[in-house]
Amino acid sequence: MSEIKKIEEVNEDISWRDITPGGIAPWAGGAEAFTTGDWRTMRPVLIEDKCTGCLLCWPTCPDTSIMPTDDGKIKYDYDHCKGCGICVETDRS
Amino acid sequence: MGKMIEIRWHGRGGQGAKTASLLLAEALFNTGKYIQGFPEYGPERSGAPLTAYNRISDEPIRVHSNIYEPDYVVVVDETLLAAVDVTAGLKETGGIVINTPKSPEEIRHYLKDYKGKVGTVDAKKISEEELGRYFPNVPMLGAIMAMTGLVEKEQFIKSMEESFHHKFATKPEVIDGNMRALKRSMEEVIIS
Amino acid sequence: MLRQIDPDVVAAFPITPSTEVPQYFSQFVANGQVRTEFVAVESEHSAMSACIGAEAAGARTMTATSSQGLALMWEMLYIAASMRLPIVMTTVNRALSAPINIHNDHSDAMGARDSGWVQIYNENNQEAYDSLIMAIRVAEHADVQLPVMICYDGFITSHSVENIMLLEDDLVKSFVGEYKPQYSLLDKEHPVSMGMFDLPAFYFEHKRQQAEAIKNAKQVLIDVQNEFAKISGRQYGLFEEYKLDDADIAIVIANSTAGTAKDTVDMLREQGVKAGLLKIRLFRPFPADEIVKALSHVKAVAVMDKAEGFSAAGGPIFVDVRSAMYGKADGIKVINYIYGLGGRDVGVYDVKRVYDHLQTIADSGQIDNLYNYLGIRE
Numbered sequence: 227m228s229e230i231k232k233i234e235e236v237n238e239d240i241s242w243r244d245i246t247p248g249g250i251a252p253w254a255g256g257a258e259a260f261t262t263g264d265w266r267t268m269r270p271v272l273i274e275d276k277c278t279g280c281l282l283c284w285p286t287c288p289d290t291s292i293m294p295t296d297d298g299k300i301k302y303d304y305d306h307c308k309g310c311g312i313c314v315e316t317d318r319s
Numbered sequence: 320m321g322k323m324i325e326i327r328w329h330g331r332g333g334q335g336a337k338t339a340s341l342l343l344a345e346a347l348f349n350t351g352k353y354i355q356g357f358p359e360y361g362p363e364r365s366g367a368p369l370t371a372y373n374r375i376s377d378e379p380i381r382v383h384s385n386i387y388e389p390d391y392v393v394v395v396d397e398t399l400l401a402a403v404d405v406t407a408g409l410k411e412t413g414g415i416v417i418n419t420p421k422s423p424e425e426i427r428h429y430l431k432d433y434k435g436k437v438g439t440v441d442a443k444k445i446s447e448e449e450l451g452r453y454f455p456n457v458p459m460l461g462a463i464m465a466m467t468g469l470v471e472k473e474q475f476i477k478s479m480e481e482s483f484h485h486k487f488a489t490k491p492e493v494i495d496g497n498m499r500a501l502k503r504s505m506e507e508v509i510i511s
Numbered sequence: 512m513l514r515q516i517d518p519d520v521v522a523a524f525p526i527t528p529s530t531e532v533p534q535y536f537s538q539f540v541a542n543g544q545v546r547t548e549f550v551a552v553e554s555e556h557s558a559m560s561a562c563i564g565a566e567a568a569g570a571r572t573m574t575a576t577s578s579q580g581l582a583l584m585w586e587m588l589y590i591a592a593s594m595r596l597p598i599v600m601t602t603v604n605r606a607l608s609a610p611i612n613i614h615n616d617h618s619d620a621m622g623a624r625d626s627g628w629v630q631i632y633n634e635n636n637q638e639a640y641d642s643l644i645m646a647i648r649v650a651e652h653a654d655v656q657l658p659v660m661i662c663y664d665g666f667i668t669s670h671s672v673e674n675i676m677l678l679e680d681d682l683v684k685s686f687v688g689e690y691k692p693q694y695s696l697l698d699k700e701h702p703v704s705m706g707m708f709d710l711p712a713f714y715f716e717h718k719r720q721q722a723e724a725i726k727n728a729k730q731v732l733i734d735v736q737n738e739f740a741k742i743s744g745r746q747y748g749l750f751e752e753y754k755l756d757d758a759d760i761a762i763v764i765a766n767s768t769a770g771t772a773k774d775t776v777d778m779l780r781e782q783g784v785k786a787g788l789l790k791i792r793l794f795r796p797f798p799a800d801e802i803v804k805a806l807s808h809v810k811a812v813a814v815m816d817k818a819e820g821f822s823a824a825g826g827p828i829f830v831d832v833r834s835a836m837y838g839k840a841d842g843i844k845v846i847n848y849i850y851g852l853g854g855r856d857v858g859v860y861d862v863k864r865v866y867d868h869l870q871t872i873a874d875s876g877q878i879d880n881l882y883n884y885l886g887i888r889e
Contacts, residue, residue, distance in 0.1 A: 238712045242719035247656060248595035249709050249717050250694055254702035344672040357671035360614070379674070381770035383635070383667050384858035 233259045258306075262289065266309035270302055276319045283313035322378070324469060325386045328371040329405050330395035332364050335456030339395070340371035342482055343460055349478040350470045353380050368403055375469060393463045394418060395442075395455050400429045411435045416462045416508065418442040418455050423511040438466045440508040449500040450493070457497045458504035465505040476502065514539045515683035516647060518599075519570035519690070522550035522561035524580060527613045528665035529603035532575035555580040559587035559598075566596040567705050569695025571647070574598065577665055578605035581619045585626075591658045592627025593721060594705060597650030598658040600628075601643060604766065604817075605665040606853045614854020615665040617765065621818040621827045627721060629659040629728045630795040632765040634751075636675045639663040641745055642792075644678070647687040648735045654727040656693075664767040666854070682742055725796045732793055749798040751790040752805055754780065758787025760869035761806060763832055764815040765791040768850070768857050775862040786866050791828060799835035806836070810873040811844040813865045815885075817851045825882055844872050850885035861886055 233256040236245065246252060279298035291307035292300050326343070330336025337358040344356025355374040361367070372386045390413035394405050397419040409415060414436030417426055423437040430437065442458035464475050479501055483494045513521070513536045521540075523533035533549075540549040550565075552558045555576050566572040576584060581602060591598050602620050606612040617632075624630060629649060633639040639661060646659040663669065678686075694703045709717060729749065740746040753773050755761055764772055769790040779786040789805055806812055814833070816826025824830065829847035836843060848865055851857045865885060872878055 236713075240713075240716065242716040242723070245713065245716045245720055247720065247724075248593060248705070249707040249713070250595075251704040251707055252694055252701065256704070341672050348672075348674060353674050355671055355673050357667070360666050360670065381635075382774045382859060383664075383671075383767035383770045384861075385856045387858060 261305045263291075263303075263305045263307055266304075266307060268309045268311065269304065270307065270309070270311070270313055272300065272302065274299070278319055280318065282318060283316045286312050286316045288312065323374055323376040323380065324391070324467065325389045326373040326375070326391045326393065326463065326467075327386050327389040327409075328373075328393045328395065329399050329403055330369055330371070330456070331399070332367045332369055334395050335454055336369060336393075336395045336459075337371045339393075339456035339460045340373050342457075342479070342486070343373050343463070345482045345485075346475060346478040347375050347470065349481055350474055352376065352470075353378060355380050359385060368399055389413065391415065391463060391467055393459050395459050397421075400426075406430050406433045409433065409435065414438060414466050414510070416440065416459065416466050416510075418459055420444065423509055436466060436510055438462060438508050438510040440504050442504060445500050445503050445507065449503065450496040458500050461501040461504035462508040465508045466510055472505065476505075513573060513643075514545055515678070515680050516571075516573070516644065516687055517545045517684070518547055518573045520548045520550060520562070520565035520572045521574060522552055522558045522565065522572070523574045523576070524552050524555050524558045526555070526577050526580035528605055528615075528669045529575045529577040529580070529601065531669070532601055532603070555583040556587060559584040559591060562598045562600075563587060563591050563594065563596055566591070566598050567594065567695070568697045569690075569692045571651075571690040572596075572598050573600065575601040575603065577603045578607055578613075578619045581623055582607060585623070588623055588626040588628060588658075590706075593717070595656040595721070595724065596658060597647075597656055599643065599646045599650050600658065600660050601639070602660050602662045603665045603669045604662055612853040613665070615667050615767075615817075616852045616854065617662070617817040618819070618852075620660065620662045621816075621820070623660070624795055624827060627657065627725065628795065629655070629657055629725060629732075629793075631659065631661055631732075631793055632791050633661065633663040633668070634767055634769045634790060635663075635668055636671070636673050637745075638747070638792075639668060640675060640677070641739065641743065641747065644683055644686060645732070645735045645739050645747075648738075649728055649732050651690060651692075652727075652731045652735075653693070655724055655731050657721075657724050657728060662766065667767045676743075676745075678743060686739070686742060729793065729796050729798055747792065749793045749801055750805070751788075751792060753788040753790065755787035755789055755805060755809075757785060758808075759785040759810050760812075760866055760873050761787040761789060761809045762813045762815055762848075762862070762865055762869075763789045763791065763802075763806075763828060765794065765828065766817070768815070768817070768862070771857060771859055772862045774859045775866065778859065779863065779866055784866065784870065794828070794831075797831050797835070799831070800839075802832060803835050803839045806832075806843065807840050809843060811846070811869040813846050813848050813869050813883075815848045815850055815865065817849075819849050819852060844876070844878050846872065846878060846881055846883060848883045848885050855886065857885065 277299045284292045291303040328336040341356045344354040348354045353376045358371040388408040392415040394417040411434045416438035420441045440462040442455035445458045539545045562572045606616045607618040650659040736747045776786045814829040820826045825847040
C-alpha cells in the first residue's frame with residue numbers, strides 16, 4: 227500500500243491496494259477539496275452598505291463559508307457555500 | 320495413560336464438593352502431578368445433588384470428558400446413597416469413601432455389596448468440632464487422600480497448608496481449623 | 512494473562528461462562544496490578560462499542576464474552592473488523608438460546624465466523640493462554656490490523672483446574688510490546704476521521720482490502736508462533752496434526768474434545784487401527800490448502816462440528832473442509848458429525864464410534880450416511 231499524501235488521490239480511479247484502511251480519512255479539513263459550491267441554486271450576496279459586521283450570521287453557517295474580513299465585515303466562500311439561506315434568515319439589518 | 324487415577328465426587332450444592340475437587344487438584348499440582356479438577360455444572364441450587372471430578376497423572380492429561388469409570392468415589396453426603404447410584408462404573412480395584420458415622424461393614428450393604436475398598440469417616444462430627452460449622456468437604460479430602468495414598472502424607476499436608484493460605488488469604492482465621500479437620504479425618508477414616 | 516498483557520482499556524459485560532475473565536481482571540484493576548482503564552458497561556453491544564471507541568482512540572483494548580453476549584455484539588463485531596481495529600477478545604464458547612443452555616458448544620463463535628474477525632480455537636488452558644498473548648501481535652501487525660477472537664470451551668476449559676506453564680511478566684510484556692497505532696483519534700498532530708460513509712464507488716475496494724488483510728493473518732500468525740516458540744518452547748501451527756502422517760482414517764475437530772480424541776487415537780493405534788486427527792486452530796482465515804495437503808493421503812475423514820449449521824448440508828467446519836478438498840482430494844470420503852450440542856458430554860468411546868464408522872467407509876469405499884449426529888437419541 228502506497229501512502230496517500232492528499233485527499234485528492236482518493237478518487238474513483240484508486241485501487242483497493244491503495245485506498246485507506248477501513249475508510250479512514252487521515253487528513254484534517256478534507257472537505258475543502260470538494261467544491262460543494264457547485265450544488266448552489268441561490269447565492270447570498272452581501273449588501274455592503276447595510277452590513278454592520280455583527281457576525282451573527284457567521285456561527286450559523288453549516289459549511290463555514292462565511293469569513294470575517296479585516297474591515298469588520300464578512301465575505302462568502304462561494305466554493306463551498308451551498309446557498310442554504312440560513313445566513314439570510316439570521317441577518318438583522 | 321495407564322497410570323491415570325480418576326476420582327468422582329458426589330455432594331450436595333453448598334457442601335463444597337466442587338471446592339474440594341479444586342483443592343485436591345491444586346494440592347497435587349503442588350506436588351508435581353498433572354491434574355484436572357472440574358465440576359459438572361448444572362442448575363446451581365443449594366442442596367441439589369452435584370458431581371465433581373479429578374484426574375491425576377504423571378503424564379499430561381488430554382481427555383476432557385466427564386468420568387464414567389472412576390478409580391475412587393467420594394460421597395460428601397450420606398443421604399445421597401438413596402438418591403444417586405454412587406458406585407456406577409466404580410472400579411473394584413479402587414474404593415469409595417463416605418461421610419457417615421456408620422462403619423464400612425454397615426455401609427457396604429447400601430453400596431450394592433461393592434467389592435472394593437470402603438472407607439467411612441464422620442466428617443460432620445470432625446467439622447463441627449474443629450470448625451464449629453458443618454463443612455464436610457475438607458475432612459472428606461483428608462479421607463480420600465488417606466485411602467488413595469496418591470502422595471506421601473506429610474507432603475500432602477504441607478501442600479494443603481499452602482493451598483489454604485492461598486485460598487483463605489482474606490480470612491486466615493479459618494486455616495488452623497481446616498488443617499486440624501484435615502489431619503483428624505486422615506487418622507479417623509476407617510477403611511476395610 | 513490479561514494482567515500480564517496489561518491492556519490500556521478493557522470494556523466488558525459479565526455473562527456465563529466468561530464472567531470470571533472481567534471479574535478477576537477488575538480485581539487486578541482495583542488492586543493496582545494493572546494500569547488498565549476498566550469500563551463497566553450495561554450490555555455486550557455497549558462493551559464492543561466502547562472497545563471500538565477505545566481502540567480507535569489508540570488504546571490497546573481487550574474484552575471477553577460468551578453465547579448471547581456475542582450475539583448481542585453482532586452489529587459491532589462487523590464494525591470493529593471493517594474499521595480495522597485490532598481488538599482482542601476471548602470468546603468462551605457456549606450454546607445459544609433457545610432453549611436456554613449455559614453449557615459448551617461452538618454455536619456462538621461459529622455464527623460470528625464471517626464477521627471479519629480472525630478466529631483461533633484452543634484445546635486447553637495452556638493453548639488459550641499462549642494464543643491470547645500471540646493474538647495481540649497478530650491483530651496489531653501492519654499487514655493485518657484486524658480484531659482477533661480467541662475461542663475456548665466454556666466450563667470444560669474455562670472452569671477446569673489444570674496444569675499450565677505461565678511466562679514471566681517481563682517476557683510477556685516485551686513479547687507483546689508497546690502498541691503504536693498508525694492512526695489514532697487522540698493524535699492531535701495528525702487529526703483523522705474514522706467511520707466514514709462509503710458510496711458504491713469505494714465500499715467494494717474497502718472490502719477487497721479487508722479480505723486481503725485477513726488473508727495476510729495466516730502468514731503473520733505463522734511468524735508470530737515461530738517467535739513465540741523461541742520464548743516459550745511451545746511451537747504451534749495453523750492446525751495440529753496428531754498421528755496423521757500415516758493415518759488411513761482421520762477426524763477434524765476443534766477445541767477441548769480434540770484432547771479426548773487424541774486418547775481415542777492412541778487406543779485405536781494400540782489395536783492396530785491407523786487413526787489420526789487434525790485439530791483446527793486458525794479457522795478464520797481458513798488455511799484451506801494446508802489442511803487439504805495434510806489430509807491428502809487418508810481414505811476417509813469425519814469433520815466434527817460442535818455447532819449445527821442449519822444449512823441442511825452440514826456443519827460449518829465440514830462445509831469449509833469439504834469445499835477445500837473439492838478438485839484437490841476428490842477420492843477421499845468425507846462425512847460430517849454434529850456432536851456435543853448444549854454441553855452433551857463426549858468421551859473417548861464416543862469418539863471411537865466415529866472412527867468405527869470411518870473404518871467401515873474406508874473398507875467399503877461407500878458413504879452410507881453423510882450427515883451424522885453423535886450420540887443423539889433416535
